[in-house]
Amino acid sequence: MLFPVFSSPHLPAQNNVSRVMGEVLLALLPGILCATWFFGWGVLVNIVIAATTCVAAEAAVLALRGRAVRATLADRSALLTGVLLALCLPPLAPWWIPVIGSLFAIVIAKQLYGGLGYNPFNPAMIGYVVLLISYPRELTLWIPPTGIEAQHLNLNLSQTLALIFTNSLPAETTIDALTMPTPLDATKTAFGLGQTLHEIKASPLFGHFGGVGWEWINLSFLIGGLYLLARRVISWHIPAGLLGGLFLIALVFYGSDTDAFPSPLFHLFSGAAMLGAFFIATDPVSAATTPRGRLLFGAGIGVIAYVIRTWGGYPDGIAFGVLLMNMAAPTIDYYTKPRVFGQSK
Amino acid sequence: MGKAPHHLHRFHGGLHLPANKTLSSGSPIRALPIPARLVIPLSQHIGTAADVMVKVGEPVLRGQMIARAQGYVSVPIHASSSGTVVDITDHLIPHPSGLSAPCIIIETDGKDTAVDDTLSADHTQLDPSELRNRIRQAGIVGLGGAGFPSFIKLNPGTNRPIATLLINGAECEPYISCDDRLMRERAADVIGGAAILKHALNATECVIAVEDNKPEAIQALRDAIAQRSVSDFAVVVIPTLYPTGGEKQLIQVVTGREVPSQGLPADVGVICHNPGTAAAVHRVFALGEPLISRIITVTGTGVREPGNVEVRVGTPMADVIAACGGYTDRAQRLLMGGPMMGFAVGNDATPVIKTTNCLLVAGGNELPLPQAPLPCIRCGACVDVCPAKLLPQQLYWYAHAKDFDKVQDYSLFDCIECGCCAYVCPSHLPLVQYYRFAKTEIWNQEREREKADIARQRHEYRLFRLEREKDERAARLQQKQAALKTAKGETTAEDPKKAAIQAALERAKAKKASAGVMPKNTDNLTEAQQQAITNADERRRNRDSSTATRSEDA
Ligand code: SF4
Ligand code: SF4
Numbered sequence: 001m002l003f004p005v006f007s008s009p010h011l012p013a014q015n016n017v018s019r020v021m022g023e024v025l026l027a028l029l030p031g032i033l034c035a036t037w038f039f040g041w042g043v044l045v046n047i048v049i050a051a052t053t054c055v056a057a058e059a060a061v062l063a064l065r066g067r068a069v070r071a072t073l074a075d076r077s078a079l080l081t082g083v084l085l086a087l088c089l090p091p092l093a094p095w096w097i098p099v100i101g102s103l104f105a106i107v108i109a110k111q112l113y114g115g116l117g118y119n120p121f122n123p124a125m126i127g128y129v130v131l132l133i134s135y136p137r138e139l140t141l142w143i144p145p146t147g148i149e150a151q152h153l154n155l156n157l158s159q160t161l162a163l164i165f166t167n168s169l170p171a172e173t174t175i176d177a178l179t180m181p182t183p184l185d186a187t188k189t190a191f192g193l194g195q196t197l198h199e200i201k202a203s204p205l206f207g208h209f210g211g212v213g214w215e216w217i218n219l220s221f222l223i224g225g226l227y228l229l230a231r232r233v234i235s236w237h238i239p240a241g242l243l244g245g246l247f248l249i250a251l252v253f254y255g256s257d258t259d260a261f262p263s264p265l266f267h268l269f270s271g272a273a274m275l276g277a278f279f280i281a282t283d284p285v286s287a288a289t290t291p292r293g294r295l296l297f298g299a300g301i302g303v304i305a306y307v308i309r310t311w312g313g314y315p316d317g318i319a320f321g322v323l324l325m326n327m328a329a330p331t332i333d334y335y336t337k338p339r340v341f342g343q344s345k
Numbered sequence: 346m347g348k349a350p351h352h353l354h355r356f357h358g359g360l361h362l363p364a365n366k367t368l369s370s371g372s373p374i375r376a377l378p379i380p381a382r383l384v385i386p387l388s389q390h391i392g393t394a395a396d397v398m399v400k401v402g403e404p405v406l407r408g409q410m411i412a413r414a415q416g417y418v419s420v421p422i423h424a425s426s427s428g429t430v431v432d433i434t435d436h437l438i439p440h441p442s443g444l445s446a447p448c449i450i451i452e453t454d455g456k457d458t459a460v461d462d463t464l465s466a467d468h469t470q471l472d473p474s475e476l477r478n479r480i481r482q483a484g485i486v487g488l489g490g491a492g493f494p495s496f497i498k499l500n501p502g503t504n505r506p507i508a509t510l511l512i513n514g515a516e517c518e519p520y521i522s523c524d525d526r527l528m529r530e531r532a533a534d535v536i537g538g539a540a541i542l543k544h545a546l547n548a549t550e551c552v553i554a555v556e557d558n559k560p561e562a563i564q565a566l567r568d569a570i571a572q573r574s575v576s577d578f579a580v581v582v583i584p585t586l587y588p589t590g591g592e593k594q595l596i597q598v599v600t601g602r603e604v605p606s607q608g609l610p611a612d613v614g615v616i617c618h619n620p621g622t623a624a625a626v627h628r629v630f631a632l633g634e635p636l637i638s639r640i641i642t643v644t645g646t647g648v649r650e651p652g653n654v655e656v657r658v659g660t661p662m663a664d665v666i667a668a669c670g671g672y673t674d675r676a677q678r679l680l681m682g683g684p685m686m687g688f689a690v691g692n693d694a695t696p697v698i699k700t701t702n703c704l705l706v707a708g709g710n711e712l713p714l715p716q717a718p719l720p721c722i723r724c725g726a727c728v729d730v731c732p733a734k735l736l737p738q739q740l741y742w743y744a745h746a747k748d749f750d751k752v753q754d755y756s757l758f759d760c761i762e763c764g765c766c767a768y769v770c771p772s773h774l775p776l777v778q779y780y781r782f783a784k785t786e787i788w789n790q791e792r793e794r795e796k797a798d799i800a801r802q803r804h805e806y807r808l809f810r811l812e813r814e815k816d817e818r819a820a821r822l823q824q825k826q827a828a829l830k831t832a833k834g835e836t837t838a839e840d841p842k843k844a845a846i847q848a849a850l851e852r853a854k855a856k857k858a859s860a861g862v863m864p865k866n867t868d869n870l871t872e873a874q875q876q877a878i879t880n881a882d883e884r885r886r887n888r889d890s891s892t893a894t895r896s897e898d899a
Contacts, residue, residue: 003679005689007778009764015771117720284724340756341733342606
């Protein structure tokens with residue numbers, strides 16, 4: 001009798017990319033729900049626009065390149081890029097913001113380099129940074145979170161859609177009345193005006209340990225991230241490096257002058273810290289790949305993010321941190337090769 | 346027993362795999378009938394194939410040597426039953442690439458008449474060198490799957506005292522249960538054989554390591570040790586984790602020591618043998634029986650009556666399956682060895698050899714064919730499980746790019762091909778296949794280079810000879826002229842021929858010097874090519890020095 005011949009191992013592989021990406025999307029849910037609770041429908045609208053654009057762009061490029069469209073889309077990586085990008089954007093950004101960001105992310109940052117597995121930079125972060133540099137005004141149009149009643153204005157779904165797609169506001173509102181800086185932004189501005197941390201903290205923007213709303217959103221992403229760790233979808237090195245790096249450098253400065261620098265806890269629960277640590281920096285393709293390298297990679301992002309948050313011209317630094325460390329990843333990998341079994345140091 | 350519990354260590358990575366052992370481990374070992382034809386390959390071990398000693402038409406007896414060892418790393422082959430040699434020809438042998446190789450084909454007579462016993466002895470009366478010699482004459486090789494001649498492993502050299510004889514009863518591959526059954530049913534043979542091996546090695550202790558999923562085997566071994574009342578034997582229960590049965594992994598688990606890269610277990614004072622090998626050694630001295638049969642697991646949902654059977658070496662796999670009730674309708678794939686490190690056999694006319702530990706007939710979708718791979722997403726799942734602490738994704742990257750220098754920088758040759766990386770890879774990359782490909786390519790390249798070196802030396806010698814001949818001719822001419830001149834009353838100071846040779850040598854030397862430090866057979870190399878050559882030289886030097894230490898063991 002004759003049998004087919006294949007190379008070992010013969011036990012089928014237990015995992016697949018589609019499942020990995022699916023788990024990550026699932027783990028994002030608490031954070032997405034929480035963000036929607038605090039910032040309204042715009043969060044979801046952003047996600048729908050960005051995800052649709054990403055998937056459509058990926059399909060179009062694959063078709064142009066003559067690749068299998070369906071099979072590749074099934075890996076869900078384009079979908080994930082769209083969702084991650086959307087989560088970084090202000091909830092009431094005009095529709096073309098997520099569209100442009102998504103196109104950059106998929107077409108330029110991913111497919112031009114050869115698609116999944118070959119992109120040296122995190123596609124979602126490329127999309128975000130391109131937007132940040134090209135449309136700084138639109139990217140700072142944050143609205144106050146639910147809970148700051150004085151200024152909060154609850155837009156319903158149709159009002160949100162009208163604002164996003166036709167730029168029309170409900171009667172008697174102006175865009176300036178609607179928006180409000182993020183806590184990170186506000187802190188930086190206040191420090192610029194010579195206020196002390198104590199004074200800043202009195203502002204209604206601040207909650208228990210971070211900004212109102214933001215602290216809960218970060219907490220939700222932390223929970224999703226712990227789920228990913230428990231499911232062994234990601235390893236602990238990058239999140240630990242990033243949060244540890246951010247915490248330590250914040251601690252040093254906070255310790256040097258508690259009135260001039262926000263506490264480490266504030267940093268951990270502000271902006272994109274948790275989203276970045278568990279979901280963005282852990283994008284495997286563009287990150288460092290050795291265990292020690294990943295710790296360094298994460299720590300680098302944390303430190304860069306802190307520097308940009310504290311002294312730079314942009315509200316948050318996670319995105320720049322990720323891209324800069326993407327550049328360093330091959331070098332980090334080279335110098336952090338683990339000691340092979342049986343080889344001496 | 347009064348012994349303190351053994352302190353265990355762990356190795357990096359590894360996998361908890363579905364065991365699937367109960368399919369075969371439940372029923373006792375059965376001896377299979379003697380097949381009508383035996384197909385006995387001359388190469389069933391690592392090393393040089395044995396050299397045929399019989400002719401077509403010659404009658405042979407069970408246990409008769411039919412091929413003698415050739416060179417040092419080689420062992421003889423014996424007839425597994427009595428009968429007549431009907432052919433000596435190329436036949437399919439078990440090999441990952443489905444090779445054919447020379448085999449002795451015997452038609453059995455069913456009488457199973459044994460040859461005169463020259464092997465049995467009281468081992469305590471023999472010195473280690475005679476023990477080794479008998480083990481070699483009996484054709485014993487490692488029965489765990491590698492097939493390395495056992496007598497060589499019993500000779501680690503005087504500079505490396507062996508503290509521990511480690512019997513590897515881990516049997517960590519899924520499906521396989523032949524060592525388990527052997528240790529349960531013939532524990533006394535295993536312990537008896539281990540005692541002989543220990544004596545040959547002059548080892549201080551013997552540790553038998555068994556995974557904790559084999560409680561019956563552990564008990565049987567402990568009973569057998571108690572019965573022999575030997576004090577320096579211990580059964581150590583180790584956690585079930587693939588690939589604990591890898592020699593280097595097992596040594597680390599039991600002793601905490603790492604066998605050096607490119608080194609041998611003897612470097613850390615350990616020698617490893619398989620329980621099947623120990624039992625076979627026992628039979629040599631107790632029964633005078635060379636290695637002509639072995640226990641194999643026949644399993645999978647593609648075979649009707651899975652179990653463990655004792656099979657004569659040379660029995661065609663089809664006969665083994667038939668004796669186990671035949672194939673089921675679901676039978677889809679045939680593997681020799683386990684599902685992680687075994688290889689697919691394309692044709693069941695292939696014979697069972699000394700290293701066949703398992704025939705796995707996968708049915709239905711038991712072992713589905715590989716899915717289409719995606720690109721590597723660098724997730725690092727493979728890094729977490731690699732017991733050799735390699736970076737499988739980097740190895741894959743460079744093997745894929747055929748960058749054979751880089752792939753060696755990432756220690757390709759420390760890969761034990763356990764398949765853990767491929768098992769967890771979400772992109773379904775056939776990683777191990779790439780590593781094997783790269784290893785083979787590198788071996789081929791180095792062979793080509795060696796050939797090129799020889800050709801270059803020949804070429805250089807020819808140039809040198811031509812030059813010398815030219816100079817000699819010139820010298821002769823000069824001599825003649827000189828002779829003429831002498832006739833006219835002049836003298837020459839030196840022997841002109843010698844001077845000419847000297848001149849030719851100097852010219853050749855100068856040429857070499859101007860071509861650089863090393864003679865080259867290629868000009869106008871790019872920098873990268875030059876680098877590649879330098880690297881290869883470097884590697885060869887390293888390898889040569891490590892093989893030099895290896896041959897010291899021998
Ligand atoms: S497990 Fe597969 S996809 Fe992940 S890094 Fe390793 S080779 Fe690449
Ligand atoms: S096959 Fe090689 S690279 Fe893969 S896990 Fe095993 S030792 Fe590591």
